[in-house]
Amino acid sequence: MQEMMKKRAMELLADGTVTRVIGWRRGEFSYDISPAVFEDAAQIERDFVWDAFCGANVSKYLIRESAKGRVLAFLKPCDAFSMNQLLAEHRVKRENVYLIGIPCAGKADIDRIKARGIDGVTGIEEDGEAFVVHTIYGDERVGRADVLAERCLVCKSKRHPVYDELLGEEGEDLPDDARFAGVEKLEAMTAEERFAFWRGELSKCIRCNACRNVCPACTCENCVFDNPDSGISQKAAADPFEENMYHIIRAFHVAGRCTDCGECSRVCPEHIPLHLLNRKFIKDIDELYGTYRAGEDDETKNPLTSFTEGDAEPAVVRKRGRA
């Protein structure tokens, strides 16, 4: 797959279809792979990577890159949903991007690999229902389900809602039921337990803003949290209120636009399960306003910028099963 992608990228650069390519490049470690912009064939040949550690969603980078000329981007299905949402919001001009859909069988979570006692990782390969992890101590074979990232275990779709061409085969939507299990577990708790759970999680927040910076739905040029008058531009550790405020408002600002790509939880250095906040909004929207999937198409109206006369009253929250 990696060779096919490299070849196609070089062809499109050579014939002038695009001027730059967005893909992934290895960092200091084999599992430390971040999105990168490639400008010529030599760079692609040397640095372009595609393996089970390429979890990063590249769609957000297209906002800035596509303003400089036509860009080629390789999109996993979840990236394609984010991309489609950006196109729907007119953050990216369709004619400035050339999108190649690539199949994805789920990405490995390095923390889960390390938790199994596997250290000195130098690479990873897919082998049917397992991953072969290369380490400095030799190869280790691990079951796919044992090391997949949480978001991949509950993957919502293997289908690309937007692309110019596909490499490999197009997949299908997957059943949604497992995705909300975490949210349902919390909903079943009492308010005291939920409060304790979230205090425990959110108090770890160091306000590094990584979740905001990586989020493909967080695309405001001037973020409310960068406004010194907002009173929450400082490190949240100052007071628990700010941690709550920051995460509630951040989740609220992407409600109805979040494609549940799971990047916020992936980048969180404190491993806060931020996707549980976004999924709560998705679940509520689905239950109250009909199933809606951000990034599905660019015609359906966002549930927060539309309404029906018979919408549920806010009192519905009080009436729900009382804990």
Place this chain on the structure above:
Amino acid sequence: MQVNETGAFVPTVVAFCCNWCSYAGADLSGTNRLQYPSNIKIIRVPCSCRVNPMFILRAFQRGADGVILCGCHPGDCHYTTGNYYTRRRMTLLFSMLDYLGIERERTRVEWVSAAEGQKFAETMKSFAAEIAALGPNRRLEDLRCRK
């Protein structure tokens, strides 16, 4: 935390009222000499839709024990559709607060028209009583703002 002369807790309640219906409703309850608790602090907004979720959190930060948002009845918005958006936003916000373990009784939305002075007074009385029974807001306050 405020207490009255008998030592009972007196909550601080912030009421966001839309200019066209609920604020006029509050006015009507005043001119009709209907009483409602004096610890209700009314903030006038052009439309209930003006209320950013951050306003509600901010009120809690600065010491509110309960926040109520009043607007025109759905369908009667001065700006035609503002309160329909409010309804969706607040439903989701309240649900999220509940999910984070904040008491769900602390937030409420009521539709009060300009002719419903009686309803305004009754709503405020019942809401203030509910918050008083619930006790001070401890889960969503900013300790630095505590007086």
